Amino acid sequence: MHEAVAEGRNGMAAMTEGLQHTHQAMERLDERVTHIAAGTEQIGQAVRAISSDVHNIAQVSADLLGKAGQVLEHSQAVRKDGDHLLDGLGAFRLRLHRDMQERVEALADEARLTGDVATAERLLRETLASDPRFELFYLVGSDGRQVSENIFADGVQASAGSARGRDWAQRPWFRAVRESGRSHVTPVYRSSATDAYCFTVSVPVRDRDGSLLRVLGADVRLSALL
DSSP states (O other): OHHHHHHHHHHHHHHHHHHHHHHHHHHHHHHHHHHHHHHHHHHHHHHHHHHHHHHHHHHHHHHHHHHHHHHHHHHHHHHHHHHHHHHHHTTSOOHHHHHHHHHHHHHHTOGGGTSOHHHHHHHHHHHHHHOTTEEEEEEEETTSBBOSOOEEOTTSOOOSSOOTTOBOTTSHHHHHHHHHSSOEEOOOEEOTTTSSEEEEEEEEEEOTTSOEEEEEEEEEEGGGTO
């Protein structure tokens, strides 16, 4: 019987020890759950802060987009007004048109424009370098096909590819020279190279017999004249 009592006591001691271990494990589990809950709350706060920032950015972006639309609308209105003024300006010839016509006619009298094309192009480049009123020169044969490259002034974006061989026979600036034998000045228009206002002076280049050999085209910057 003493042995049974001893075994009972040992069993109770073992159970008590097991309960203590279980209690300690529960406390550690409770501590970990507390940490997880605190971390979850921190994550929630961070998510809410990020969501608020995203909302603010979206609002600022919408404001900027609206202002950009207003700027675009105003710029289009300014451009439209400029085009209306351009129409009025192109309806008459200014004194500066005649001055530039005489300048291009004097250039067309240069013998170097009647020789080989490379020599003519060098002369046109020299003229562009010395006279900022011009933005572009080109030479067209009497058949309307371009014989030179487009000779651009410095700072003007050159068009891609070669311009040689382009057919301008039906363009008014060429036909006016070929049919009348005299120089022609176009109305003011927007340059496709610079989007700035310009006008074109086209002038006959004659051979020694006085026959039409080529047509010299010169695009003149309006801003350089006003």
